[in-house]
Amino acid sequence: MSIRRETAGSGAAIGEAVIPDATVARLANYLRALTGFADQGVSTVSSDALAAAAGANSAVLRKDLSYLGSYGIRGVGYDVDTLTLLISRTLGLAAHRSVVLIGVGNLGQALAGYAGFSSRGFEIAALIDADQQRVGTHICGLRVHDIGDLELILAAQPIDIAVLATPAAVTQEICDRLVSAGVTSILNFAPIALAAPSHVEVRQVDLAAELQILSFHEHQKENGLYNAEQEKAKTLPPSERHWARA
Amino acid sequence: MSIRRETAGSGAAIGEAVIPDATVARLANYLRALTGFADQGVSTVSSDALAAAAGANSAVLRKDLSYLGSYGIRGVGYDVDTLTLLISRTLGLAAHRSVVLIGVGNLGQALAGYAGFSSRGFEIAALIDADQQRVGTHICGLRVHDIGDLELILAAQPIDIAVLATPAAVTQEICDRLVSAGVTSILNFAPIALAAPSHVEVRQVDLAAELQILSFHEHQKENGLYNAEQEKAKTLPPSERHWARA
DNA sequence: GTCTGTGAAACTTTTCACAGCT
DNA sequence: AGCTGTGAAAAGTTTCACAGAC
Numbered sequence: 292m293s294i295r296r297e298t299a300g301s302g303a304a305i306g307e308a309v310i311p312d313a314t315v316a317r318l319a320n321y322l323r324a325l326t327g328f329a330d331q332g333v334s335t336v337s338s339d340a341l342a343a344a345a346g347a348n349s350a351v352l353r354k355d356l357s358y359l360g361s362y363g364i365r366g367v368g369y370d371v372d373t374l375t376l377l378i379s380r381t382l383g384l385a386a387h388r389s390v391v392l393i394g395v396g397n398l399g400q401a402l403a404g405y406a407g408f409s410s411r412g413f414e415i416a417a418l419i420d421a422d423q424q425r426v427g428t429h430i431c432g433l434r435v436h437d438i439g440d441l442e443l444i445l446a447a448q449p450i451d452i453a454v455l456a457t458p459a460a461v462t463q464e465i466c467d468r469l470v471s472a473g474v475t476s477i478l479n480f481a482p483i484a485l486a487a488p489s490h491v492e493v494r495q496v497d498l499a500a501e502l503q504i505l506s507f508h509e510h511q512k513e514n515g516l517y518n519a520e521q522e523k524a525k526t527l528p529p530s531e532r533h534w535a536r537a
Numbered sequence: 538m539s540i541r542r543e544t545a546g547s548g549a550a551i552g553e554a555v556i557p558d559a560t561v562a563r564l565a566n567y568l569r570a571l572t573g574f575a576d577q578g579v580s581t582v583s584s585d586a587l588a589a590a591a592g593a594n595s596a597v598l599r600k601d602l603s604y605l606g607s608y609g610i611r612g613v614g615y616d617v618d619t620l621t622l623l624i625s626r627t628l629g630l631a632a633h634r635s636v637v638l639i640g641v642g643n644l645g646q647a648l649a650g651y652a653g654f655s656s657r658g659f660e661i662a663a664l665i666d667a668d669q670q671r672v673g674t675h676i677c678g679l680r681v682h683d684i685g686d687l688e689l690i691l692a693a694q695p696i697d698i699a700v701l702a703t704p705a706a707v708t709q710e711i712c713d714r715l716v717s718a719g720v721t722s723i724l725n726f727a728p729i730a731l732a733a734p735s736h737v738e739v740r741q742v743d744l745a746a747e748l749q750i751l752s753f754h755e756h757q758k759e760n761g762l763y764n765a766e767q768e769k770a771k772t773l774p775p776s777e778r779h780w781a782r783a
Numbered sequence: 784g785t786c787t788g789t790g791a792a793a794c795t796t797t798t799c800a801c802a803g804c805t
Numbered sequence: 806a807g808c809t810g811t812g813a814a815a816a817g818t819t820t821c822a823c824a825g826a827c
Binding site: 311312313314348350351354364365366367 | 795796797798799800803804805
């Protein structure tokens with residue numbers, strides 16, 4: 292998964308620093324939390340406050356940020372705007388990113404209308420489907436194109452990321468065409484493991500798998516295999532919550 | 538994240554074995570792949586074949602399965618049906634699980650209609666929303682209930698898992714009510730880190746965060762920080778793909 | 784010969800604890 | 806006094822390689 296690696300002890304050879312995958316995944320959460328603070332007019336946050344809002348612990352947060360450099364002020368905290376900018380740049384969000392969404396069924400339509408995408412810098416540049424009943428219609432103000440024109444659409448405009456909400460059976464084939472056309476980032480919602488060359492980053496979101504993981508934990512509890520501290524604080528008023536965040 | 542832990546060297550104290558979180562997450566993928574093999578009438582699979590279909594490597598697969606016991610046959614492989622049953626039982630899918638879906642907006646409606654849930658043993662037992670325009674309507678054959686009746690609905694039937702597709706601003710409050718009502722497994726699609734006591738398992742799916750992680754990798758490539766072996770096999774025919782799976 | 788099961792090694796990630804700056 | 810930045814230790818995960826069953 293990691294992109295670059297330093298040979299131990301050598302200084303950063305080419306660019307800045309190596310950022311662990313686990314850290315990258317959390318940066319997005321910090322950014323979300325920072326936006327919240329900015330909206331409230333808060334201009335400085337401590338690692339404790341930011342970690343609480345982002346659902347991490349402050350030691351992890353500080354270590355994560357240390358990979359980006361030393362931008363905090365000891366005894367004070369982090370400047371919200373500076374940190375927002377720093378993380379945005381690190382995630383490559385300075386430039387808005389164009390997304391093509393393939394598969395405009397139930398889930399695809401929901402994704403097309405998902406406000407969280409545009410509000411966080413992602414523009415859906417094209418909708419594509421194979422169903423001729425849907426091709427030509429407009430969804431959320433965008434025309435649905437035919438899957439046959441996939442290569443034309445990709446050639447006509449710069450596309451950074453493809454989102455797949457297609458039936459499992461056709462998803463690998465579409466993935467292959469995307470890869471051939473030069474797409475290197477894919478977010479796949481179809482319940483199938485995609486094969487792609489290593490220079491292509493594929494992320495899988497499997498909704499049923501998430502439920503199965505929860506089911507496992509329920510099962511553990513049912514069998515009395517759950518260790519201690521259940522029911523903890525269950526009756527405390529919300530103001531006294533001191534629970535962990537997801 | 539782990540539920541139980543053995544003190545080093547001591548035998549399994551209470552039940553069977555400790556299953557690492559990383560393994561649990563992959564079991565769902567193996568199950569999906571096994572279903573595929575069963576549909577094709579295949580009755581035995583090797584770790585290599587199953588790993589390829591599930592997007593893992595065979596060493597990981599074998600290690601994962603070893604946590605569940607030794608059910609493979611050396612020189613042959615695994616029996617598809619036996620393994621399917623074993624994983625299903627491990628994930629607690631023997632009993633069908635009831636899900637309550639809260640928030641029937643864009644995304645919530647898509648989730649309500651998502652075939653992958655019912656086909657994999659999850660039954661949506663109730664839909665709930667706060668919007669009076671939606672309350673009382675029927676979506677995918679299910680009546681939408683008022684959020685005010687949340688506690689009544691949970692009391693009237695056994696619910697294993699709550700799925701939240703609500704606006705971020707109200708999600709923590711709903712989470713608190715769910716926890717008070719005894720729900721211990723939550724799948725959250727709202728872009729906010731939920732606070733919950735430690736006996737409650739919360740899984741977060743943040744769609745925009747997924748795109749941001751992809752954006753990071755795109756950014757790395759743009760800056761020439763990507764290491765070697767690009768373009769590899771890009772022109773091979775699909776039949777000769779030997780790429781890694783997601 | 785083939786393929787599983789598993790210890791041991793390598794690597795990654797998290798946690799701890801505290802030095803050092805404001 | 807308060808909070809960051811970071812080495813060092815601990816925990817968790819993946820990879821390796823091969824003994825052993827079929």
